[in-house]
Amino acid sequence: MRLTTKGRFAVTAMIDVAMHGTQAPVTLAAVSERQKISLSYLEQLFGKLRRHGLVESVRGPGGGYNLAHPADSVSVADVILAVDEPIDATQCGGRENCFDDRRCMTHELWAGLNEHIFGYLRSVTLAELVRQQQPKSGDVSVLQDHRQPPKPRAKAELLPS
Amino acid sequence: MRLTTKGRFAVTAMIDVAMHGTQAPVTLAAVSERQKISLSYLEQLFGKLRRHGLVESVRGPGGGYNLAHPADSVSVADVILAVDEPIDATQCGGRENCFDDRRCMTHELWAGLNEHIFGYLRSVTLAELVRQQQPKSGDVSVLQDHRQPPKPRAKAELLPS
DNA sequence: TTTTAGTTGACTAAATCATTCGGGAATTGT
């Protein structure tokens, strides 16, 4: 699990698409303008998002990107995973070819931490994030625990070789 | 919040010190050998850990590093923060000089996500991680919720200018 | 057939990561 600004950009852009893409596809130029993210950078990110099945593209005039699945079935984790590719980095590559006597500590350790953080990011959907953007007047009650009980969710299915 | 192998190295090393430093200070050479981390890299990391008040150093023969505070009062978050310096990167620098109409979305959004992840990392102490390493025989029950109710904790006090 | 907009790939500058090197300074033991 990696957690950098790259993933943030992707999530931000996805929220933008979710918010403005209800009628027609959203063009990257529009996202770029609204979110102040470089157009070409967005192109890279959306290339990955598309290949991971998170968005669909429409070419030509009036084209742009749409969410491939309803916003409440896409988690923050899905988005981050799509752009920030895997990396496990437990140093013992996930196997137990560690060394010495005991298996290298970091093994279970980071797996557990990752699992937790990941579980959370998986529980937050785009729909919730969009919902929090809507109330323009009135105070935003900071992002309290809106997470729902685990429910089956459409998963990005293709990992092109 | 950033989450990379750098922070992992630091936590791993801190666990090593916590485990082997009960009698005498732990030398970085020993940590390097046991955890297979480059000595010079450890020196860099421990320089930061020391400046943040997480470890104390003893020079000369028989010297090395000791935890500056008991292992159950040091959280994973403390360690990661010490080496992976701040970075907020909400793009609007934390202030609301964003642009446009609404304040840039990412603001509250990532603050909230960060807060949660951070809360978790702050709830896991070195002592717990050490405890999980001890049972050499018998299965390790994967890192279930061992976290204790919030308790006041010694905080790294100095940020040298 | 021109315009819009996605698609792809290569390329770049800057930052970060992980590591190495070299020379210090403090402490211990002789």
Add this chain to the structure above:
DNA sequence: ACAATTCCCGAATGATTTAGTCAACTAAAA
């Protein structure tokens, strides 16, 4: 006083990642 040990510090390095740019291309619409 001297040598060994260990921390301390800064600079340099190569590899990777970030973030951004550029240019050429394809598909669809008007």
